[in-house]
Amino acid sequence: MDQIQIQGSELKDLRIAILDPDVQRAVLHEAALDHDVLLRRARIYVVSDVLDLVQAVAKYSIDLAIFPDSGTNKDVVYVQTEIYGITPAAKCLILVNDLALTTMREALSVGNLYDLAEVGTLQFSSHLAALILNFARDRSNISGLLPIMSQLQYALTIGSNEVWRRIKPVSAKLLSHMVGAFDISLRETAYLEQAERLYFPWIEPQDYQLIVPEGIGSAANTLMTSGSWINNRHPTTTAGMLVTLVNDLAYRLNRGDDEETMVSGVLTRPIWLRHPSIRGFSQSELQRILAKVMSLADGGDLRESA
């Protein structure tokens, strides 16, 4: 069957700002990076002035700012601090020409330093592209976020009931089998994973803002868009639908529903799953995923273990 792959999910929301003091080279970089096959979905802004770099960070929710430690009239740590002041989420990659140890120490202490690279990187668009791709990979790293979530989830489930402590491992496995079919980046998947851990159908969307730890806004955003079979709420995004769906299925599995009932239940598109992305699942697709989850070697039949 002919298929069109929506490529580059990892890069579709990536926003990069690059400062190259050489105006003519900056023009070439921007055009070259915009036409780079791998980076086509990323949004890359190349500027030649520090002021423009800072403005870009403020205006376009930049994920990574790349700038050299020389060639501008501002101190590199000053620029870094200014960017941190605008948004702590924006990381900085400093291209080093002559960075003193003390300056490096200061740069590290600001808290938004992503990495250091050689200033010669600015000579070639392909080298910049490689740096951006490395950042895209690192950005998807979820280590450091999940432990917080696990603790939080534990606190939440203790406060509710034991059943959900059995449901959650199943919903997580279901999720891992489902995300691959969607145009979702690894980073979004990480947030989705976090959101899934915290999802409980009885929590109202606005309450998630109070529960989810500060600085992990994307997980909260996903939860805000989830549906609920208890509160009769429909999801408003693909991520929200997925979180709801996997918990719904895991809940039904735990309840002892047979496969046919579960699948037909989903395909009737109840309110809590009412989002166009539910169309991605056919009966056979759902059966395939359920079969995979239920036949996991370590867990055996999940209904028995539940």
Place this chain on the structure above:
Amino acid sequence: MSRHKIAVLPGNRRKSGRDLSLDKKSYELVFDGKTMATEIIDRSQLGYLVLSIAEEDGTSLPVGRQAALKVTTAFETVCDGDWTLTSLRATGGQKVAKFQHADSDHFEEVLPVIASEAVLLRSGYRRLAFSSEADREELETHFTELKDCPAPVVVTIVADGVILRAPFDFEDNRRSLEHLTVKIADSTAALQVGRLLVIEYIFLTVRYAFATEVKDYDVDFGLLDLRLPKRIYAFTNRRFDRVPFEQEVHLLQNGNVKAVGRAQNFSVAGLALEVLQDHGLDRSAEFELEVPSLGFLVRARCARSHNSDLVLMFTGGQEDMRSLRGLYSATITSPLECRRSDNYQDFVELYQMVGYAPKDLDQRNSWWGTTESAWLAQDERFPGCTVGYRKGRALSSSLGSIPISNSCVYAHSACMVQDMEGVIGFYEGCVKSLNWVNLLDGITHYMGSYATRGRFVTRLQTSVAAYARPESLTIIYMDQLFPASELIGNRSPTIEIVPANADTCRSEVAPRLREFFDNLAAPSETLSDLHHASMSMMMRRGRPVAVIIRHTNPVPLTAVNILSRTWVFTNESWQIGRDLCAGLRIHEHFARDTFQLVVGDALEVPPEYTGSDLSKPAFFTLVAVHDFGATIASFARACYQLLVKYGDAAHGELSRFLSTP
């Protein structure tokens, strides 16, 4: 919605049954390596071409053979590609030859939305097949672009008795698209599974069309799933695009108003109107078409009539084309505006802002003192030749066109303020400007000059290489050498400048550049009082080393006035070429000239220069008129990429790239 609005080219031309627009022109046919004179009898049937040829020529044509075909006029290529001669019959001392396009069977599937003219030129369309590895990659990229486009891409769905408009829907966010989905607002549409449909949409001025069938119709969400097509057609042919034009018109015969009607649209070929009052118009005779509100008057005759609907064909010559340009400029409305004497000051302010006009007040006044008369002369002869885009009080972009020769138009004064309005204004100006060039009789090429590393230019040049690349695009690299404040150089006794005629000079220029040379060598007759060219040869030890074309004009014609430069073509190295230019400065005539140095085949960017002159590497582009569609698409792509950088703020503006501009 009427059918003709969704056609790649207007339906009323498609249905006309007989091509009338290019009557009275002489055509040349080259088929299977044989050349002969011909006339076009019919090109209105998609995938077919009927020609008339002399009886003796016809005997040598191989019936049933597929071969390369080319039909040309003195000015342009009308048709090319692989065609099969399917029949050849004698009639009235002539032979009528019927040709079938190699892809005609495939065209049938998208018949409802494309017109025959769209596929006459090989460069006017592309067929992208999923079965081809390379095409599939391109299609993957295309649909990813559609998905990521911040504005919804609306498609037209055509089936028997059904014409719907609906946006592509990617809300299900699937990674692998096994089907395409559109969101249908009208739930009453009969779109049962298996129903055959033709889909058409526009993205970055390229029209796409494909045939498919309904895979599923999800009434819950109002989503219609379409099977992936086997082929997708991408059309860039815009030669005959019609301009919407709703004005009262009069049809006159013998000086009397014989009919009153309401115009609907017009193109380079003719005008469509609805007759409101008929006072005895003789539809078989020639008449005059008048637009009273604009004082527009041209000769025309009826190409096709059906009750009150008339399709007129312009029959006049150069003078009428001038009127037509005036008519076109009248259709340019705010925020775009044509340069006129009452807005000259705004153009001057824009050029001053972008560095085209002198910043110093005295210098600017002096420049303006000589420039104003040139602008007046151009705007009187070529109304609408320069357009600007107004943002609030000031202009934010401009683009002008001026005939540099009888067959070539030169784009000049291209600039934009670096903001969102500047980009969108420049894009719309480009489209209007290129459409305007369509209305210049005898023009075959469009020329532009660019600094090698401009922000927009770099993007434009890299993007044309990616997708919307005009096949006929030629890039000519050169070095611009501006005179230094102090003249440095020695008269070389071995160098001699001798007058030469065009033919002698032409033979010394690299074959790749001869078309370009021709356009520089003979300035337009329309501007003969404002633009002159003289040719000479630079000789060393009796051997020609360079060809010189010296352009002069009494007043600056454009903002930067490239039409006053001295061109030096040499087959020596860059270093020797620059030395030759330095040597030229010693001659009184050339002392303060700016040289456009072209070396060899002009395929290389000039190396860095450390001589006395100020060097600014640049390049010229030359593109054939029939490739305007692809040229506009490359402009659109470059502008689109700049515009998406503005994020959500540009959302509203982006929709302009998704419809016919």
